[in-house]
Amino acid sequence: SRGTYDYDLVVIGGGSAGLACAKEAVQNGARVACLDYVKPTPIGTKWGVGGTCVNVGCIPKKLMHQASLLGEAVHEAAAYGWNVDDKIKPDWSKLVSSVQNHIKSVNWVTRVDLRDKKVEYINGLGSFVDRHTMVAKLKSGDRTITAQTFVIAVGGRPRYPDIPGAVEYGITSDDLFSLDHEPGKTLVVGAGYIGLECAGFLKGLGYEPTVMVRSIVLRGFDQQMAELVASSMDERGIPFLRKTVPLSVTKQDNGKLLVKYKNTETGEEGEDTYDTVLWAVGRKGLVEDLNLSNAGVTTFKDKIQVDTKEATNVANIFAVGDIIYGKPELTPVAVLAGRLLARRLYGGSNQRMDYSDVATTVFTPLEYACVGLSEEDAVKQHGADGVEVFHGYYKPTEFFIPQKSVRYCYLKAVAERTGDQRVYGLHYLGPVAGEVIQGFAAALKSGLTINTLINTVGIHPTTAEEFTRLSITKRSGLDPTPAS
Ligand code: NA7
Secondary structure, three states, X not given: OOOOOOEEEEEEOOOHHHHHHHHHHHHOOOOEEEEOOOOOOOOOOOOOOOHHHHHHOHHHHHHHHHHHHHHXXXXXXXXXXXXXXXXXXXXXXXXXXXXXXXXXXXXXXXXXXXXHOOOEEEOOEEEEEEOOEEEEEEOOEEEEEEEEEEEEOOOEEEOOOOOOOHHHHXXXXXXXXXXXXXXXXXXXXXXXXHHHHHHHHHHXXXXXXXXXXXXXXXXXXXXXXXXXXXXXXXXOOOOEEOOEEEEXXXXXXXXXXEEEEEEOOOOOEEXXXXXXXXXXXXXEEOOHXXXXXXXOOOOXXXXXXXXXXXXXXXXXXXXXXXXXXXXXXXHHHHHHXXXXXHHHHHOOOOOOOOOOOOOEEEOOOOEEEEEEXXXXXXXXXXXXXXXXXXXXXXXXXXHOOOOOOOOOOEEEEEEEOXXXXXXXEEEEEEOOHHHHHHHHHHHHHOOOEHHHHHOOOOOOOOOHHHXXXXXXEOOOOOOOOOOO
């Protein structure tokens, strides 16, 4: 069949999944093109190659989180004897340009890498004509492209709520990291990890975020940990409007945004004015422009369902990354799934993606990282009698001198109750959470038991060593707070 089509493989989407898949396919001998196109947001924000993670996700988020932690660190430094001006303040436009410069450099490196690796990069919006043909809308006009195989890796974009003024006056995480003015007093609507992270760094940078929560905080995460995250943010002065939904946004003569909202339990209505309204109400898959029906690919709730080999219902069309239904929407998941798919398609491999026990971190001011099952999922799968939870509060050594709150520094191991006491899940709330959990994720995937964990010698003084000191079970009812 080689030769009948323009390419062996066309990857639609130049984000984490698509780029990993395209590069690996070329390395395994395929002729590959990668289409990438970013539709501007309603306020006109657009960006380059690399997808959400690089441009409007993980990378700028981590940098703004770091900026916010540094502000905190300057205050702590005074307690450690540094003579610092206690009237430090952030420069939003300098922060934005530093962040955007880094992103531009990553975009550039990505383009060079694609050229070096001989992936043809096509800056166009693709839509299917049939299962082997696509039309790409380019600046220079339409181009028809045929391929033996297609990989759909178009990812997702933030949703807007269906209320008056939402699109006109609100922004999303697609706009925030390049916003050309200070966000000021900000209403963050949505209590998923994106909402909480944005509220967290905005507070750290000195703005006044409020989080509007429709139902629960951090749906999908361990709910005890989620509530501790929310409490730790509340303690830092971030108010949470609970059980509340927005009704409308209007712009006042003074330029401020008037938001009307309603408590879903009491029915009581309220309103307040903000400088910025940030929607963090979930993301939708970018299926609409693909004309999938022309290729016969079926969709499910803005997403595409795939089998364990990332195949869609059409034999020559696959999907990876955030566009697939029911899998963790995380960059490293997308990268590995994309790479493994290319190896199976062109490298004679049989290895499938293992989507289980993926570790992740919520970069709130006090960070939360976890791997494996939440306590509630462990109980659901193994029964309350089959689960033992080891837990404890702890005091990071470095928190004492600046007298930082240790109230929410907490961790737990959710494990099998009897037998080998296999660890089902690990949860950590505290500093550098991602760095703490990453190694434990490998241990958990290797069959970590409580016995191994508590017989591992800790590294002192660290916060990660607290995992080796877990001795109190929830079932015992003993106080999990440390003596000193
Ligand atoms: P999530 O995790 O889907 O969270 C969305 C949040 O927004 C969640 O708290 C929702 O509350 C809330 N929500 C949704 N619709 C509304 C409306 N209309 N009004 C008020 N609040 C609302 O998404 P993120 O934006 O954090 O994105 C993370 C994505 O990346 C997510 O899709 C992950 O899979 C990966 P709810 O709990 O539904 O009541």
